[in-house]
Amino acid sequence: xxQMTQSPSTLSASVGDRVIITCRASQSISRWLAxxxxxxxKAPKLLIYKTSTLENGVPSRFSGSGxxxxxxxxxxxxxxxxxxxxxxxxYHPLTFGGGxxxxxx
Amino acid sequence: QVQLVQSGAEVKKPGSSVKVSxxxxxxxxxxxxxNWVRQAPGQGLEWMGGIITTVGRxxxxxxxxxxxxITADKSTSTAYMDLSSLRFEDTAVYYCAKEGxxxxxxxxxxxxxxxxxxxxxxxxx
Numbered sequence: 001x002x003q004m005t006q007s008p009s010t011l012s013a014s015v016g017d018r019v020i021i022t023c024r025a026s027q028s029i030s031r032w033l034a035x036x037x038x039x040x041x042k043a044p045k046l047l048i049y050k051t052s053t054l055e056n057g058v059p060s061r062f063s064g065s066g067x068x069x070x071x072x073x074x075x076x077x078x079x080x081x082x083x084x085x086x087x088x089x090x091y092h093p094l095t096f097g098g099g100x101x102x103x104x105x
Numbered sequence: 106q107v108q109l110v111q112s113g114a115e116v117k118k119p120g121s122s123v124k125v126s127x128x129x130x131x132x133x134x135x136x137x138x139x140n141w142v143r144q145a146p147g148q149g150l151e152w153m154g155g156i157i158t159t160v161g162r163x164x165x166x167x168x169x170x171x172x173x174x175i176t177a178d179k180s181t182s183t184a185y186m187d188l189s190s191l192r193f194e195d196t197a198v199y200y201c202a203k204e205g206x207x208x209x210x211x212x213x214x215x216x217x218x219x220x221x222x223x224x225x226x227x228x229x230x
Contacts, residue, residue, distance in 0.1 A: 034214075049216035095152065
């Protein structure tokens, strides 16, 4: 079965930290990789699609990269509004990663 | 303004069915696929399936094949997700989500750029 594995599952960080979240696919995938941010009680919000394209209105401190089986979401300088859970998503087959909770250190 | 507005919370008995609606506005209905994603309490996101509204073609996750039916009503710009044979573990928030546009007309971005507000479905005896 195809799987997307995120790491870490929980990350403790401080405002201003550089944060990197990794998403690994169980087999090589194309660049149809997206990242979402979700806050409690809210629907997910699209941050990045096609591995590295920033969705309109998303701050430039968010960036995405990767290829093959390993992809990353980087937050260059963590802001108070960024404490949330992040999910990666592959399009073919459509699969979400298990999520990474970014919490206050 | 592009919006997806879902129907309200439901409480269902095990073995019954639930039908959740997703009304679109802003002229998007005939241009993009609508997908359904669920999230059990405290858990991650799980894709259930989607529909290309222009042609009514559906695609379902293997896990839900035979239990889920996604339809689209062009006259009301509304998509529906029908889940049958409900089990306690189907208790979750169900979201509809629109696929974004790709760089070529008619193509997809492969991601969900607009989401409904979610519908809580509780399966309880």
